[in-house]
Amino acid sequence: MSVIFVALPVALIMGAAAAWACVRCISAGQFDDLQSPPVRILMDEKPNRSLQARGSDDYVSTPD
Amino acid sequence: MNSNLIDQAADAPIPAVHCTSVDLCDHCGLPAPPRQNRELTFCCSGCQGAYHLIHQWGLDDYYALRDRLLESQAAAPVSDKLSSATSWDDLDKAGLLGASTPKAMEDGLVCSRLAIDGVHCGACVWLIERVATLCPGWQDARVGMHDHSIEVTYDPKVTKLSEIAGQLSKIGYRVFPWVEGTNAARFRQENRQRLVQIAIAGFCAMNAMWIAIAIYAGEYSGIAESHITLLRSAGVLLGMVSAFVPGKPFFTGAWAAIRTRTPHMDLPIALGVGVGAVAGVVSLLTQHADVYFDSVAVLVFFLLVGRWIQFRQQHRAADAVSLLMRMTPSLAIRVGVDGTQNKVPTSSLCVGDMYYVMAGECVPVDGRIVEGATSIDRSLMTGESVPASLSSGDEIEAGALNLRSPITAVATATREQSRITKLMKLVEDASLKRTPIVQLADAIAARFVLILLGLAVLTIAIWWRVDPMLAASHTVALLIVACPCALALATPLAIAVTLGRAAKRKLLIRSGETLERLSQVGTVWFDKTGTLTIGRPQVITNDLSNDLLALCASLESQSTHPLARAIVDAAVHRSISLYPLESVTEVEQRNGGGIRGLVAGRHVAVGNVEFVSKSVLSLDASIIARVANIASEGQTPVLVAIDGEAVSVLGIGDALRSDARSTVMALKERGWNVGILSGDHPTTVQAIVKQLDLSDSFAQGGLSPEQKLEVIEQSKQVGKAIVMVGDGVNDAAALAAADVGIAIRGGAEASLHAAPIYLASGELCGVVSLIDASKATVRVIRRNFRVSLGYNTLAITLAVCGIISPLIAAILMPISSLTILSLTLSSKTFRGTSGASS
Numbered sequence: 001m002s003v004i005f006v007a008l009p010v011a012l013i014m015g016a017a018a019a020w021a022c023v024r025c026i027s028a029g030q031f032d033d034l035q036s037p038p039v040r041i042l043m044d045e046k047p048n049r050s051l052q053a054r055g056s057d058d059y060v061s062t063p064d
Numbered sequence: 065m066n067s068n069l070i071d072q073a074a075d076a077p078i079p080a081v082h083c084t085s086v087d088l089c090d091h092c093g094l095p096a097p098p099r100q101n102r103e104l105t106f107c108c109s110g111c112q113g114a115y116h117l118i119h120q121w122g123l124d125d126y127y128a129l130r131d132r133l134l135e136s137q138a139a140a141p142v143s144d145k146l147s148s149a150t151s152w153d154d155l156d157k158a159g160l161l162g163a164s165t166p167k168a169m170e171d172g173l174v175c176s177r178l179a180i181d182g183v184h185c186g187a188c189v190w191l192i193e194r195v196a197t198l199c200p201g202w203q204d205a206r207v208g209m210h211d212h213s214i215e216v217t218y219d220p221k222v223t224k225l226s227e228i229a230g231q232l233s234k235i236g237y238r239v240f241p242w243v244e245g246t247n248a249a250r251f252r253q254e255n256r257q258r259l260v261q262i263a264i265a266g267f268c269a270m271n272a273m274w275i276a277i278a279i280y281a282g283e284y285s286g287i288a289e290s291h292i293t294l295l296r297s298a299g300v301l302l303g304m305v306s307a308f309v310p311g312k313p314f315f316t317g318a319w320a321a322i323r324t325r326t327p328h329m330d331l332p333i334a335l336g337v338g339v340g341a342v343a344g345v346v347s348l349l350t351q352h353a354d355v356y357f358d359s360v361a362v363l364v365f366f367l368l369v370g371r372w373i374q375f376r377q378q379h380r381a382a383d384a385v386s387l388l389m390r391m392t393p394s395l396a397i398r399v400g401v402d403g404t405q406n407k408v409p410t411s412s413l414c415v416g417d418m419y420y421v422m423a424g425e426c427v428p429v430d431g432r433i434v435e436g437a438t439s440i441d442r443s444l445m446t447g448e449s450v451p452a453s454l455s456s457g458d459e460i461e462a463g464a465l466n467l468r469s470p471i472t473a474v475a476t477a478t479r480e481q482s483r484i485t486k487l488m489k490l491v492e493d494a495s496l497k498r499t500p501i502v503q504l505a506d507a508i509a510a511r512f513v514l515i516l517l518g519l520a521v522l523t524i525a526i527w528w529r530v531d532p533m534l535a536a537s538h539t540v541a542l543l544i545v546a547c548p549c550a551l552a553l554a555t556p557l558a559i560a561v562t563l564g565r566a567a568k569r570k571l572l573i574r575s576g577e578t579l580e581r582l583s584q585v586g587t588v589w590f591d592k593t594g595t596l597t598i599g600r601p602q603v604i605t606n607d608l609s610n611d612l613l614a615l616c617a618s619l620e621s622q623s624t625h626p627l628a629r630a631i632v633d634a635a636v637h638r639s640i641s642l643y644p645l646e647s648v649t650e651v652e653q654r655n656g657g658g659i660r661g662l663v664a665g666r667h668v669a670v671g672n673v674e675f676v677s678k679s680v681l682s683l684d685a686s687i688i689a690r691v692a693n694i695a696s697e698g699q700t701p702v703l704v705a706i707d708g709e710a711v712s713v714l715g716i717g718d719a720l721r722s723d724a725r726s727t728v729m730a731l732k733e734r735g736w737n738v739g740i741l742s743g744d745h746p747t748t749v750q751a752i753v754k755q756l757d758l759s760d761s762f763a764q765g766g767l768s769p770e771q772k773l774e775v776i777e778q779s780k781q782v783g784k785a786i787v788m789v790g791d792g793v794n795d796a797a798a799l800a801a802a803d804v805g806i807a808i809r810g811g812a813e814a815s816l817h818a819a820p821i822y823l824a825s826g827e828l829c830g831v832v833s834l835i836d837a838s839k840a841t842v843r844v845i846r847r848n849f850r851v852s853l854g855y856n857t858l859a860i861t862l863a864v865c866g867i868i869s870p871l872i873a874a875i876l877m878p879i880s881s882l883t884i885l886s887l888t889l890s891s892k893t894f895r896g897t898s899g900a901s902s
Contacts, residue, residue: 004291008298012271019267026259032252035209039186040193 091115091236114235118191121198126191155225155241164241166225173203173217176225178239180214180232183207192237202228211248211383214239251379258372261310262365268306269358269365273874275299276358280871296355300344303357307341311364327510329552335513336547337364343540354537354870356544359877363549366881374556374576377563381572381822396428397421399472410479417475421466429462429475430482436471437655439626440464451626453655463793468624487769490797491818503577504845505555509548516546516860523864534866542863545873550852550880555845557888562841565894570825571834578804578820582838585735586785587762588831589776589798592742592752594791595808596828597718601626603634605694605715608704610640612711615663616670616704618643622651623659627702630716631670658702669705676703680710687713698751717748720755727828728756734835736787739763741772743794772798789831790819806831833894840893848884855880 025031090104091111106112118126155161166174183189189207192214196205201222206215216228229239279287279295308315314337317330340360347355396410399418410428413419418434421427427440437455442464451467454460460473462482479485520539527535559576566573573579590596608616617635620628621642635642643664651661658671660679669679673691677683687703690713694701699717703710728738739762742749749765764775776798780786788795788802791809796818799805805819809826816822823830859876862868 005294008275008294012298012302015267015271019263022263023260026256026263029252029256031259032255033208033210036186036189036207039189 111236117234121195123191123194126187126194153226155229155239161241166220169217172219172221174220175215175217177213177215177242178229179242180207180212180237180239182237183209183212188237191235192232195231195235199223199228199231202231210380213242251382255376255379258368258375261313262368262372265306265310265361265365265368268302268310269361272299272302272306272358272361275302276870276874280874293351296348296357299357300348300355303344303355303360304341306361306364307337310368311337311360314364314367327506327513329505329509329548329555332509332513332516332546332548333363333367333552335516336360336544339540339543340547343544347537354541356541356870356873359544359547359870359873362874362878363547366549366878367552370553370556370560374560374563377560377567378574378576381563381567382574413475414478415475415481418472419475420470420472421460422470423466423468425466427460427462427464427466427473429479430477431460431473431475433458433460433471433473436469438466438468438471441467467626484793487793487796490770490773491800503555504580504842504849505551508551508849512548512551516543519546519860519864526864527866538863538866538868541868541873542860545859545863545868545876546856548852548856549877550855550884551849553881553884554848554852554888557885558841558844558848558891558893561844561888561891562837562893566834566837569830569833569894570823571830572822572824573820573834574822575820579838579841581785581803582787582835583842584785586787586803587737587739587779588731588787588789589739589741589779589802591788591790591792591795592740592744592749592765593718595789595795596724596740596752596756597720599718599791601630601700601716602719603630603714604699604717604719605697605713606634608712608714610638612704612706613638614640614642615666615668615706616714618648618663619651619659619661619668619670622648622661623653625659627700627716628659628670631702631714667705667707670702673701673703676705676710680705680708683710696747696751697754698748717751720752721828723827723829725756727832728758730829730832731835734832736835737762740765741767741775741788741790741795741798743767743769743772769794769797773801776801787831788819789828806834837894840891844888844891844893848887851883851887852880855883 089106089111091106091114104112104115106115118124155164161176164176164178166176169175180192183192186209189209192207193205196202196216201219202216203219204215204217208214214232216225218225218228232239275295275298279292279299281287282292282295314330314334317328318334321328321331337360340356344355344357344360395407396413397420398406398408398413399420400406405420413429419428419431423438433454433456435456437453439451439453440460441451442461459476460471461484462477462479463484477483520542523539523542524535527538556576559579562579563573563576593599606613613631613635617632617640620631622628632642647664649662651659653659654671654675656672657675658669660667660669660671660675662668667679669676673683673688687710691701691703694713694715697715697717699715702714702716704712704714731738738756738758740749740752740758742752742763742765744765746765749763750760753760753763767775772795776786776788780801780803785804786802787804787806788798789806789808790796790799791807795807799807800818804821806821806823807816807819808823808828821834855876859868859873862872
């Protein structure tokens with residue numbers, strides 16, 4: 001059972017790393033808007049055919 | 065989506081519309097002309113344009129997405145009065161954009177952040193961001209639903225900001241230059257700070273819990289001493305971090321409470337958390353007593369989450385209101401010496417500058433008309449319902465609405481010196497003076513701490529004789545288990561739930577504390593114009609047959625006078641078709657008199673007694689009597705003469721809102737006093753008093769904004785809850801001073817600023833549902849208190865008797881919090897409230 005002397009600190013460090021990452025994300029503003037990001041997932045599902053068919057050069061896919 | 069709107073359409077008070085079946089617009093879902101042969105139908109050409117644009121772009125998914133998402137929407141309010149046919153060219157002038165000035169990015173692109181109105185749900189976000197990728201030169205759009213902002217990235221060589229704004233307005237969204245509210249930045253910062261605290265507290269609490277489970281399991285099945293020491297050390301470490309990093313606000317709050325001698329919920333929390341953390345370290349070092357690190361960590365986590373939820377709900381309401389404020393134009397048209405017109409920020413107008421006010425726009429600064437004649441709606445400032453006819457030489461005040469024709473005026477004051485600014489100052493002072501509401505929770509907290517300390521002393525005294533070590537350990541246990549987690553959660557959760565449900569019903573509450581005030585019985589003061597009444601003239605007394613009304617309305621459609629418009633509206637309401645324009649001839653108008661002419665071959669004259677009496681041979685005594693009768697009811701009598709014979713008298717006045725009567729009745733039933741504070745003429749107020757069955761002592765007319773404030777201050781002396789409901793600038797100071805100020809839709813920026821509650825639905829009955837909801841909320845809070853005090857009593861009794869263990873504490877704490885949570889969520893606040901939906 002003495003593996004716990006290694007496992008416990010490792011577990012805590014991993015958890016702390018996740019918490020740190022979360023704090024970084026919060027400070028960067030990722031959690032400011034909790035309403036529009038869930039919709040944004042739905043967006044880039046299918047490329048817009050009507051415009052590509054028209055051959056517009058201005059069609060730029062958003063990389064998100 | 066449409067079930068909602070069908071309900072709304074059915075509720076709307078339009079009895080005279082003869083539509084057998086109501087078809088709904090294919091774009092916006094509002095009632096539209098009936099469709100023929102399953103064609104598309106639209107309520108207006110704007111919707112038709114938007115529909116075809118969306119269709120042409122291949123974005124029909126918008127409608128499917130919208131219908132799916134509409135269930136969860138809480139529609140943002142749009143103010144009717146502020147809408148104007150804006151040309152978007154202003155957006156290309158760098159000097160007028162303020163915080164929205166485009167910033168250069170790499171690749172020659174620029175990026176600008178604007179405020180956007182009309183974003184209701186996820187489907188709007190989807191549509192706007194898709195459209196952005198389809199317009200040439202417009203690279204990207206990011207909509208922030210939380211603060212109604214849009215960030216557009218575009219190529220300035222290909223497109224302009226005004227073109228983007230034009231595209232957006234085609235699909236029904238309007239953009240404005242962004243004005244960074246002082247609150248917005250602070251809110252963002254505080255929100256992030258709270259989330260960071262929650263993240264840390266969550267990490268500590270979850271890890272402390274599994275460590276605690278390991279210890280309890282070890283106690284049953286046997287565990288090596290070295291292992292338990294390791295687990296305890298790790299647990300105490302987590303508990304300490306939780307108590308002093310994310311838990312720090314509780315200590316600062318408690319310290320402030322001690323210093324200012326105002327008891328606060330933070331006090332007992334800090335006591336429990338502090339004792340728990342210190343005792344944990346001491347017992348770890350001495351290897352003696354139990355440690356409560358998991359209780360401390362979970363406690364801090366729950367409390368932070370509860371407070372964050374309340375914080376968020378309050379700010380969602382505040383955000384919606386601040387969007388409205390952004391929409392108020394802060395531009396004026398300055399006329400140069402050579403007659404050129406320039407748009408400038410209102411604040412740059414100086415005394416002596418000439419400015420131009422278009423019809424339908426607000427006067428930017430106090431001034432005197434030098435050219436043009438028009439009618440001015442001063443109701444926002446004075447509460448007077450009848451527009452004043454003004455011409456060259458007359459004074460106009462900032463904030464008044466120009467109704468009829470463009471005027472040129474010379475500024476007699478700057479923005480700072482204008483009366484409206486002085487009123488705003490008054491509003492600020494009044495809101496500073498408002499006595500803070502002592503929340504029930506804080507009142508309980510004070511007694512709670514005293515009782516707790518007393519019990520702690522008692523525990524020490526009892527157990528000291530048995531064993532001094534045991535006495536210390538039991539006292540520590542008492543202080544920790546008595547920490548009122550559930551008690552502290554009770555209020556924020558109940559308020560957050562009510563705020564959320566209220567927002568769905570378009571009642572925006574910015575300050576949760578007001579709910580406790582509303583739950584008590586007191587006095588409601590209503591403003592008259594625009595609050596109890598619709599705020600624009602309407603034909604109230606009308607016994608004309610449809611044929612005769614058609615004659616009058618056809619004649620009046622030639623005039624732009626507000627009373628004339630009321631008569632035309634009356635005909636439209638009855639679905640009467642007017643005569644074509646050609647058949648109205650020989651029209652003669654006189655300002656302040658009336659209008660006469662030939663309609664379909666018949667002589668028609670409409671106007672006041674003096675004017676019409678010239679068109680008729682004689683006036684009946686009965687007609688004269690009816691004129692006097694209508695005037696005594698506070699309406700403006702308008703005579704109708706056809707072919708030289710006076711046939712009837714119309715009464716035009718500011719009609720009551722359809723739900724005014726039922727609202728007043730409902731308020732009285734609930735034991736509230738109802739009164740009117742109006743700036744309008746006392747006789748008009750008396751007429752309303754009679755219609756609503758109010759007592760004369762509670763109705764005051766002819767009040768200036770300052771006098772309204774005085775009345776509110778006086779009635780506050782009695783000590784009961786004072787509620788003020790109003791919409792105009794003239795109510796703002798009173799709204800700010802009242803215990804609870806409620807602004808109603810269509811009101812001015814100032815009243816939005818001043819009132820903690822905003823009825824975005826524009827329905828008066830919202831006041832009643834609010835009162836019912838706050839009563840229900842307070843009931844929920846009380847019930848939560850009883851339950852959590854029950855848990856606490858149990859825990860304290862166990863602790864005093866010395867039979868509590870860390871395990872029992874670890875089970876009791878989350879269970880009490882979860883009970884509170886489920887009790888609050890299952891509460892019936894806003895469900896089945898009378899008046900809310902009817």
